[in-house]
Amino acid sequence: MTVAHIILLKIKPSVSETQAHDILKAVAHLKEELPGVVESVHLGLNFSARSKGFTHGFTMIFKDKAALETYDKSPEHIRVVTEVIRPNIEDIIAFDYEVEDYSSPRL
Structure with a gap:
């Protein structure tokens, strides 16, 4: 089932718009770095007043839980999280x- x-x-407030854009680009x-694993990526800046301070977001679609697990463990994903996302x-x-x-x- 699709995930x-x-x-x-x-x-962080100290991060410039260009830096924030670079995070989303990464x-x-x-x-592209994980062909056949990530089916689609949708991302952007928040415009809702109800965001509780969250400024950017993205949604990734995977064919199933196994693909998400492959993504989670991939060196490419780990590098982006540790080097690009977490510091900012x-x-x-x-x-x-x-x-x-x-x-x-279904409930």
Whole structure:
């Protein structure tokens, strides 16, 4: 079953717009570095007043949990997280879920 991997970032105030853009570019580039693992990447800046300080976010789509696990353990992903993301953020939220084929989840 398709899996969505959602990440919200609270970028440090000292990080410039260019640096923040470079963080998102590094995340987007993971799709090319991991062909067949990452199906799609959607990313951008927050514009909601309800973001609780989270400024940037992205969603990655994987064909299944195994692909997400491969991504999580990949040296490319680990490098981006440790060298690009972590030094530039105050906080992060990760949320993963299996995507259902209908609009209402089964309860």
